[in-house]
Amino acid sequence: MTKVLVSDPIDQAGIDILAQVAQVDQRVGLSEDDLKAMIGDYDALMIRSGTQVTADVIKAGGRLRIIGRAGVGVDNVDVPTATQQGVLVVNSPEGNTIAAAEQALALMLSLSRHVPQAHASTMAGGWDRKKYVGNELYKKVLGVVGLGKIGSHVARVCNAMGMEVIAYDPFISADRAQQMQVRLSSLENLFEQADYITLHLPRTPDTENLVNEELLGKMKSTARLVNCARGGIIDESALADALKAGVIGGAALDVYAQEPLATDSPLRSVQERLILTPHLGASTTEAQENVAVDVAEQIRDVLLGLPARSAVNIPGLSAEIMERLKPHLQLAETLGLLVSQLSGGQLQELEVRLQGEFAQHPSQPLVIAALKGVLTSALGDRINYVNASLEAKGRGIRVLEVKDETSKDFAGGSLQLTTRGDQGGHSVTGAVFANGDLRITTIDEFPVNVSPSRHMLLTRHRDMPGIIGQLGSVLGEHNVNIASMQVGRRIVRGDAVMVLSIDDPIPPSLLVTIHAINGIKEAHPVTL
Ligand SMILES: NC(=O)C1=CN([C@@H]2O[C@H](COP(=O)(O)OP(=O)(O)OC[C@H]3O[C@@H](n4cnc5c(N)ncnc54)[C@H](O)[C@@H]3O)[C@@H](O)[C@H]2O)C=CC1
Numbered sequence: 001m002t003k004v005l006v007s008d009p010i011d012q013a014g015i016d017i018l019a020q021v022a023q024v025d026q027r028v029g030l031s032e033d034d035l036k037a038m039i040g041d042y043d044a045l046m047i048r049s050g051t052q053v054t055a056d057v058i059k060a061g062g063r064l065r066i067i068g069r070a071g072v073g074v075d076n077v078d079v080p081t082a083t084q085q086g087v088l089v090v091n092s093p094e095g096n097t098i099a100a101a102e103q104a105l106a107l108m109l110s111l112s113r114h115v116p117q118a119h120a121s122t123m124a125g126g127w128d129r130k131k132y133v134g135n136e137l138y139k140k141v142l143g144v145v146g147l148g149k150i151g152s153h154v155a156r157v158c159n160a161m162g163m164e165v166i167a168y169d170p171f172i173s174a175d176r177a178q179q180m181q182v183r184l185s186s187l188e189n190l191f192e193q194a195d196y197i198t199l200h201l202p203r204t205p206d207t208e209n210l211v212n213e214e215l216l217g218k219m220k221s222t223a224r225l226v227n228c229a230r231g232g233i234i235d236e237s238a239l240a241d242a243l244k245a246g247v248i249g250g251a252a253l254d255v256y257a258q259e260p261l262a263t264d265s266p267l268r269s270v271q272e273r274l275i276l277t278p279h280l281g282a283s284t285t286e287a288q289e290n291v292a293v294d295v296a297e298q299i300r301d302v303l304l305g306l307p308a309r310s311a312v313n314i315p316g317l318s319a320e321i322m323e324r325l326k327p328h329l330q331l332a333e334t335l336g337l338l339v340s341q342l343s344g345g346q347l348q349e350l351e352v353r354l355q356g357e358f359a360q361h362p363s364q365p366l367v368i369a370a371l372k373g374v375l376t377s378a379l380g381d382r383i384n385y386v387n388a389s390l391e392a393k394g395r396g397i398r399v400l401e402v403k404d405e406t407s408k409d410f411a412g413g414s415l416q417l418t419t420r421g422d423q424g425g426h427s428v429t430g431a432v433f434a435n436g437d438l439r440i441t442t443i444d445e446f447p448v449n450v451s452p453s454r455h456m457l458l459t460r461h462r463d464m465p466g467i468i469g470q471l472g473s474v475l476g477e478h479n480v481n482i483a484s485m486q487v488g489r490r491i492v493r494g495d496a497v498m499v500l501s502i503d504d505p506i507p508p509s510l511l512v513t514i515h516a517i518n519g520i521k522e523a524h525p526v527t528l
């Protein structure tokens, strides 16, 4: 029975989708130890920001195939460990963009008009119109740090509100910024010039405590800081000090270095000019339905063997590419499986040569598929599109990628894999026909024309009379049925290869007999 564990509150629309293909267990509030103890029973885990998916949790997930993050940030998932363990991580990159952007806007407006403070005072019986005089956003300078999906939406709305928008994002081109009517600036300049600063960048080792005492010290004393991105990007003690000392005009935070916010956090001791919300950026009914459906659909698809559309840890392998290149990826994997079963000893290098039209396809997915095929013989089910590159690297296998657009061997081009190792190497080529059929077209440079089949036998032998008959008889005597046979040679009575598609695998004892046939130099049983 396929089982999915849901360990954070998820919209029912997502649960309903998962229930189409799996038993769904909802257990919110698990400790790391609880999760470690349970995860071994599950094929998939669905989370939000509340669950810490540590390396230990992932390693305890013996049958875990996918972690679905119903939201954007995956900083609560140990993605490198997931990749190493072959566990796919997916998220919903766009499902809560508007919700998070609107939360930042709500906090900016709340800061400028003291909404929470004025509300609390009025509820307590007060009527203080003087104390809560605010400022307008109109004609003020907004500094956006991180001009991605959420930052861009904030920039767009604030432009429309008459603000001047500047931004710091080292990964955005000046052209793109200009299209959004945003002027790019250095981080220091932005902090010096802006009246409002809003953070929309991920938390990474590079951005941790990015907003520190020094940067806060550059802000105007009237300027306000909003963080709806991630805790840990702002040094919270430095912020508390800056607010208390009047170094900056105010701050509003939705996210914290530690969540839930610690009772003894220095932020709790700030009396004025600070607004705190409990990580509500994505908490709209619309966003929660969007992210739940988006991620549940991906979990369902992956459990059914289909590709995911927003994989975090398969670079370059979008669902669209997977679909378009399906037969090509299948060919790469098949050739990888084949060549690895011809090659003995320690593999040191894999060359992936994309010839003719093949060279126009994105090469990275084809290389990953070839590696998956090559490593399957050694690692079985443990190897997949997620961890193939990493496993190859860990084993010191060098991967060479060669594009040869001039090759004209087949209309759709061809793909050649060559292995090199301490015991020499082998090479196989294949093509995809217009109807999607796969063909093996060379084996160690010998031309053949073979459809891959589940069980095959490949020999390298001397091209001489009688050898094909002898091999046929030996197989017949052992009740191995031959479905098809092909011989490839380059010169008469030189070396040749024979490729047999057979209905059953070759037992080891039979292989010894085959090797004993006069003229047979190598015999490799192959399972694809
Ligand atoms: N409070 C909440 O509930 C929510 C928070 N978020 C968080 O908001 C953040 C932004 O999300 P999206 O806009 O969807 O992501 P995104 O990936 O579209 O944009 C992030 C931007 O940050 C930029 N960036 C990366 N490193 C940077 C650096 N050192 N300095 C400046 N810019 C840098 C990137 O180039 C990118 O343009 C993420 O951290 C996400 O986890 C997202 C949704 C809800």
Ligand SMILES: O=C(O)C(=O)COP(=O)(O)O
Binding pocket: 048, 049, 050, 070, 071, 072, 073, 074, 096, 279, 280, 281, 282, 283
């Ligand atoms: O999507 C994100 O990155 C968020 O921060 C939203 O977090 P949540 O799903 O509300 O716990």
